[in-house]
Amino acid sequence: MNRRRHRTRNSPASPAGRDAFTVTELLAVVAVIGILAALIVPTVGHGKAHARRAQCVDNLRQMGIAAHLYWNDNDDLTFRYLAGTTNGGRIYWFGWLKPGSEGEREFDPAYGALEEYLGNRSVGICPSLDYYATLYKLKARAAISNYGYNRYLGQQPISISRLTTPAELVLFADAAQVNDFQAPASPGHPLLEEFYYVDAEDGLAYPNGHFRHDGHAQAAFVDGHIGSETPLPGSIDQRLPAQNVGRLRPEIVRLQ
Numbered sequence: 107m108n109r110r111r112h113r114t115r116n117s118p119a120s121p122a123g124r125d126a127f128t129v130t131e132l133l134a135v136v137a138v139i140g141i142l143a144a145l146i147v148p149t150v151g152h153g154k155a156h157a158r159r160a161q162c163v164d165n166l167r168q169m170g171i172a173a174h175l176y177w178n179d180n181d182d183l184t185f186r187y188l189a190g191t192t193n194g195g196r197i198y199w200f201g202w203l204k205p206g207s208e209g210e211r212e213f214d215p216a217y218g219a220l221e222e223y224l225g226n227r228s229v230g231i232c233p234s235l236d237y238y239a240t241l242y243k244l245k246a247r248a249a250i251s252n253y254g255y256n257r258y259l260g261q262q263p264i265s266i267s268r269l270t271t272p273a274e275l276v277l278f279a280d281a282a283q284v285n286d287f288q289a290p291a292s293p294g295h296p297l298l299e300e301f302y303y304v305d306a307e308d309g310l311a312y313p314n315g316h317f318r319h320d321g322h323a324q325a326a327f328v329d330g331h332i333g334s335e336t337p338l339p340g341s342i343d344q345r346l347p348a349q350n351v352g353r354l355r356p357e358i359v360r361l362q
Contacts, residue, residue, distance in 0.1 A: 165230070169229060170278065180220060202217040241298050245299060249303075259277065283300075
């Protein structure tokens with residue numbers, strides 16, 4: 107006769123017989139999860155910042171290529187920062203902008219010098235600039251361009267072929283300005299805004315390089331390469347120091 111084996115109530119092989127977790131064990135698990143989360147979250151944040159920087163670099167690279175195509179079609183001459191006026195507005199290198207209240211201006215990118223070579227408006231928008239932050243002020247009804255054109259190249263047409271150090275001269279760079287003079291900004295309530303050129307002016311002029319990538323600004327140089335720049339020492343605008351608006355090195359902006 108076969109005898110059936112009976113498991114005792116306290117047999118460890120019986121799932122129903124296992125003891126429940128103690129409070130101490132649960133707290134230990136929660137602590138371990140907390141430690142893992144603390145390790146993972148900075149890594150994820152760093153990965154996102156790296157992705158935004160990579161997108162910014164790609165934007166600048168495309169803008170640099172577009173500039174070279176423009177030069178090829180225009181006898182190697184640079185395009186102007188301000189090209190003229192029409193329909194009650196001004197034609198800047200990035201498009202037509204009509205005067206008006208901040209955040210309400212009409213804008214048309216079709217007039218931009220590089221528009222036919224780019225064809226994608228998102229190229230002018232850096233993902234690291236937070237348009238929805240309470241300290242940000244739009245110029246037009248939507249974001250226009252987060253990159254500044256070298257003002258010295260755009261004051262009047264210059265032959266690119268005559269530049270002796272194109273690898274040492276900035277063409278475009280991350281740009282912004284702290285505005286404390288134009289509503290809704292004020293001296294007591296400065297705001298960050300887009301800015302459309304970079305230069306090396308000092309004195310009373312406001313800084314316009316934006317070191318928004320962990321204290322670095324991405325820059326496209328005339329020869330086509332992309333570089334990463336840190337602010338000129340002591341140049342960070344103290345109206346909003348946490349926004350990292352400062353000056354680029356003058357030797358990479360000014361014409362020699």
